[in-house]
Amino acid sequence: MKKQSRYSVKTILHSKFGITALVLIIMTQAVTAQTRAVAVVEPLAGTATVKHIGNPAGSIVFQVQYDNPSGDKFTLIIKDNDDAVLFQDMYTGKKFDKKFQLPQGQADKLKFIIRGTRNNHLQTFEVNTNTRVIEEIVVKRVS
Structure with missing residues (x-):
């Protein structure tokens, strides 16, 4: 029989891959938040x-x-x-x-x-x- 492996969130986060993935997800969210903030800015009324x-x-x-x-x-x-x-x-x-x-x-x-x-x-x-x-x-x- 094949041995099934389970990976918990804790195990994944302790690996190098898990840390890299977590950093990329956080950076993506930060860039998305900055993009949303810039899109709200309205142009000046007159020039x-x-x-x-x-x-x-x-x-x-x-x-x-x-x-x-x-x-x-x-x-x-x-x-x-x-x-x-x-x-x-x-x-x-x-x-x-x-x-x-x-x-x-x-x-x-x-x-x-x-x-x-x-x-x-x-x-x-x-x-x-x-x-x-x-x-x-x-x-x-x-x-």
Whole structure:
């Protein structure tokens, strides 16, 4: 007659194979839990962009665009490097597109802050406004 063997859970866990299998099962569960947590995250309500347009006559011009699909009120604040408010106003609308002309040399850094009043949505942009002038002189022998 053949001898039947029984393996208990304790015997399997004490073997190298059992420990490896247990570690793999635990790691699989951890990865699955992380994947589920990432899938729950929702995208931001609106997206904003701040672009440098140019420097006409001693000033700096920036274009601020904000997609606000819900059309809720939002506040736009522009601050300098000392956190002094240079501009603040409240807007509504689904598509915001506005240009701001600021004096050049007034601040080295500017902050553009867009804050939703209803959903507490916040986007902040920091702009470094340092200006460098490169002077190049070339001496060329003609004859």
